[in-house]
Amino acid sequence: MRVVIAEDLFLLRDGLTRMLQAHGLQIAAAVDNGADLLAAVTADQPDVAIVDVRLPPTFTDEGIRAALAARREVPGLPVLVLSQYVEQLYARELLASGSGGIGYLLKDRVFDSGQFVDAVRRVAAGGTAMDPEVIARLLARNTGDGTLAALSPREREVLALMAEGRSNAAIAQRLVITERAVAKHTASIFLKLDLQPSDDDNRRVLAVLAYLGG
């Protein structure tokens, strides 16, 4: 799998490169600004781009804008955005930029390289990887009006993991239950929230995020 990295801090760029290489991913290009990112994604046609939110010259939300621009340039390009902080506002903008192939994670998540590479692969495959903090805030926001009150605590856990973009297998592994049990929980969640069930993992994620107002 070929990856393009856009990260302006040398230490982090270097660390990311080595970590991904150690997991058998190939780094097509590692750049330090938005313009170079655009050039790299058009020239190298990577499977996924990993982009830091803060990039020169403005050091504001350059990375988000570069990611959106890259997806306009190369439609369907999977992009994983990394940030020191997460905002639902940015999560929405990224999700609105096309269906699937979007990741938005805190930089801290690279500490667990197994999980992180898993997220990279998921995004590259057209899936979604939303940071648990974004999901936690979405859930917190939705608990106020009682729509989630019908869910059991376990179902809420499953819902959160599902919203992050994890597959049934990954949820099962995380919660140490069988995949069949996960499937039962998801069916129940979809029934209680009155959502159309779907076998397609990504469509399922997007439905849940849309339901939560993400």
Added chain:
Amino acid sequence: MAVLTSPRRARPRFGPQAGLVAATRGVAFAALMAAGIGLLILLVAAVFLIALGAGILFVGSGGPHEERVLLAFLAIGTGLSLIRFALPATLLGTRRLARLTRQLAGDWCGVPIAERYAPPPAGKLTYTERLRWLATDPVTRRDLRWTAANLLACALAAAPAAIIATGLIEFIGPEFTRLIPPPAFPGNTPRTLVVLGLAITSVGVLAAPALLRAYGLVARSILAPGGEAELELRVQQLTETRTEALDTGAAEIRRIERDLHDGAQARLVAMGMTLDAAGQIIDSNPDAARALVLEARDASVKALAELRALVRGIHPPVLADRGLADAIRALALDASARISLASDLNGRPPAPVESAAYFAVCELLANVSKHAEARQTWVDIRHTDGMLRVGVTDNGHGGAEPARGTGLRGIERRLAAFDGVLAISSPPGGPTAVTMEVPCALSSPKTSSC
């Protein structure tokens, strides 16, 4: 408190419609003038009563002595109580009228007039403190002077309406109703009367905009700030707000230092020690070393989370990235309450103003969720005439009092550093509307670089 610059409004246009509008506005100004004179008469009456009482007491003659004294004390007592109760009300009333005149002079006459009152002292005011605050403000004298001068000046504003009324009623009126006798002069045939009436009316209509503007100019010559006393007051006010701003800034830096020291810094020290311990046992007990390394990793995650929270409290990244409207939008997305946002900003206020406005809105929204039990909150951000206006309105149960909580006072103090003001309306039963105004210019919107 202060509006220093205001873009010049368009000059009045001429024409029948503009003329009629101007004449109507002139009448409205006359009504304001009458209200002001009414307030003055109240004061004059009080002074007159006291003088009368004194006169009866000392120089009066006739009638039995006891009755005279009784009458004198009655007059003096009435005068004094009138002053006691009516003086602050009169001063505040003239102030309201003068403020309205300043605003309307800008809106209607095209003559914006700057306004600069001394801010009320902090805390709940006693009667004398309140009176001193009102009476020592040089602008109060200016307002009183205007209320008196307005009696003459208002002729300018009211003249067009009077001329139009004369033309219509005196000259054209008699042709259509028998109740009004036609004016008596040689050659007052119906035709001449109608022609004359039309001519007079159109003179009134045509002259109205110019006369209204002239009235505005006269008002400005009296109501606009100037003079040494006001400058002194302004300097004093600036000194106070500057000291407060510096104090707040210093306190904030101390808080950040403490948070860093107790939080992230302490965690980093602990992490270093954990990693050192792991290094010492890595050969003898790799499993325990691995557990320590994982512990250090978790500590780093916590340190990062604390730093994120700290940064959010200093200057939220999304505010730096996207500006006020999007930062509040992000806030609304995280809140469990229903918050809708309307903004017409196309540019960004200076960073300190932006930050002050953002944290003020944060605090107000927190107040709403803590106290108001509102179903919906509206945030409205606008920038007009060199003034940033942010309104936060909720449909909760109202009854918010700035005097009770320190929160609103704090916001007020922070806004004062930018000559900003805060107004609150919160009747029991709601709704609560808080409006903040800060004079500032917008920088042009940042252009995307990719």
